[in-house]
Amino acid sequence: MPHRTIELHVDRDSVAMGDDVVSHAGVLSAPRGTLLSAALELASPEIRSPGWSWVAVVDGATTAVWSVDHGVQLLVADRKLTRGPVDVFFRYFVQIDPAWLFDRLAHGVRADRRALEEEYAPIAREKYRAELRRRERELDGRFLSTECVDTLQHFGAEITLHADVACDFTHDGDAWSVRRADTMFQVFRGGGGPIASIRPHALGEAWLVGMLGASARTAAGRADLPDAEPLPGLELTASGGRWMSRGATVVQVRSELAARVAQLAYGRSVADLRALLDA
Missing domain, CATH: 3.10.20 (Ubiquitin-like (UB roll))
Structure with missing residues (x-):
């Protein structure tokens, strides 16, 4: 059968x-x-x-x-x-x-x-890109805080898109993109993969401000970062061209300057960092 x-x-x-x-x-x-x-x-x-x-x-x-x-x-x-x-x-x-x-x-x-x-x-x-434009038009939320955006513009950024999950801007001829990826704050510059993956969000905003502030200081003929002691609590380890942290605070960056900016930004607000960079 x-x-x-x-x-x-x-x-x-x-x-x-x-x-x-x-x-x-x-x-x-x-x-x-x-x-x-x-x-x-x-x-x-x-x-x-x-x-x-x-x-x-x-x-x-x-x-x-x-x-x-x-x-x-x-x-x-x-x-x-x-x-x-x-x-x-x-x-x-x-x-x-x-x-x-x-x-x-x-x-x-x-x-x-x-x-x-x-x-x-x-x-x-x-x-x-079209979906981000739709979100920018139809949704009230914005990925970056008003204080962060104001500070980025203070250091020469021109915002080209700002939606609830992303922000794009140009600075000194480079195209920057900031994206939410699950719980991570990811930053891209030019093409290729992310130059930074950071958690929590507040540290990501402070790091972004620090990077643009360092560029503005260098362009003005000053040291890239002010002579200020990093606050304790963030340790970064260099390995294979990347600097990484461990624990609840996540920092993964791809340059020595980016690592120094992360250490300066850790534990500081955007306003605190702006004051330091402008001093």
């Missing part, structure tokens, strides 16, 4: 460090004759975040794009599953827009995540 069910051997990529602590592999059963699309929906990843894309590989063949937003989008004709087991692996394609990803794969582009990430990156940046 033929089996009335078929086995789906399911696995997926990990999405972050820590997610791979336990195996994601498992076995599901589906009635014989279940449509491929229904089987993929049944087996879909338990991580259900809007905007995240997954590519389903069935028995070694790229078969569908799956997302919370659109569900299963088949790249092959739907069919009834009559033989098992069926191997299903979901490849994580990060925050590439699932509709865009489906369109590219449906037009025959190979499912090369790195190449598709590079192709999508300019679109992602523009979408993110």
Whole structure:
């Protein structure tokens, strides 16, 4: 008597460090004759975040794009599953827009995540920028305090965007971006990764003021930082071109000056730091 069910051997990529602590592999059963699309929906990843894309590989063949937003989008004709087991692996394609990803794969582009990430990156940046502009228009909150913004402008910054989760400005010809990343205060200058990741937020604001103040002092022919003793409580360790702290206060910076600014800013308010830098 033929089996009335078929086995789906399911696995997926990990999405972050820590997610791979336990195996994601498992076995599901589906009635014989279940449509491929229904089987993929049944087996879909338990991580259900809007905007995240997954590519389903069935028995070694790229078969569908799956997302919370659109569900299963088949790249092959739907069919009834009559033989098992069926191997299903979901490849994580990060925050590439699932509709865009489906369109590219449906037009025959190979499912090369790195190449598709590079192709999508300019679109992602523009979408993110548009979303920040919307937040700036529609939401009252601002990422940086009024005192911090006033002090940045005092030291020559020109604010170009200020929303509840981000602030962009130019200073001395450089483009600066400040972003909230979970609990971290992250700062970018020019391209590439963050030049600082700091927690708590108040220390991040003071550090940012300190960096611009140091630049203004140097431009005026003065020492980059005033002769003031750091307050106790923040110890930084240099390793591989980075300076890092340990404990509840988090400081990760990428230059010796940035480390000295962090030590000067620790325990001081924006107003305190401005007074020191102006003295």
